[in-house]
């Protein structure tokens with residue numbers, strides 16, 4: 001079915017039989033849509049009567065509750081901010097988490113109000129980085145029951161990255177340099193610390209050694225890496241169910257090089 005985008009005549013729609021997926025929507029023609037070529041809409045699986053527990057729900061461990069402060073770039077009394085475990089395509093991708101194991105709708109008024117303040121603060125901090133035009137704030141919450149808000153920075157001038165596909169582009173673009181990434185993390189952490197809390201990301205040390213010895217640097221800070229952490233926003237959004245609930249197509253997706261996370 002290569003009838004993409006616009007101009008699907010009524011006669012074509014009528015001829016679509018039950019087994020055929022719906023026509024591909026217009027947004028596949030937008031400049032911001034990252035893919036081209038023939039596309040097909042996937043067949044929808046039947047809805048499940050009972051959804052599986054998210055991480056931190058039912059008998060599933062909570063990654064956020066188990067993570068030490070050292071896994072974060074900034075920590076405060078009631079909030080923590082972490083990064084991916086390595087640089088991705090966007091200049092900055094951060095996650096704001098409550099310390100308490102609560103989801104968005106469960107926040108008491110104090111935390112709800114602070115979430116607003118923290119959101120504005122983080123947006124400003126990230127937007128203050130060189131080369132950042134806009135910061136997109138997202139909350140999905142299908143992977144983990146523990147409140148986590150995503151902050152995605154769009155690089156300045158990259159008009160093609162505008163809008164909702166930014167989370168996809170984060171995995172498509174070549175990763176930014178490690179030193180730039182660490183510098184950005186340190187700047188954001190320092191900015192947040194102006195208002196309180198503790199910055200844990202440090203700028204990269206000036207490397208005095210020869211390049212061959214760089215990998216031996218003992219001063220790698222800002223290591224928000226836990227094995228289960230998502231490597232990018234899009235991988236995090238892809239929550240892989242427990243094995244017994246794994247459908248064929250999901251099993252295919254889970255062969256990605258990184259462990260499932262969300």
Ligand SMILES: [Zn+2]
Nearest residue numbers: 062065101146
């Ligand atoms: Zn938790």
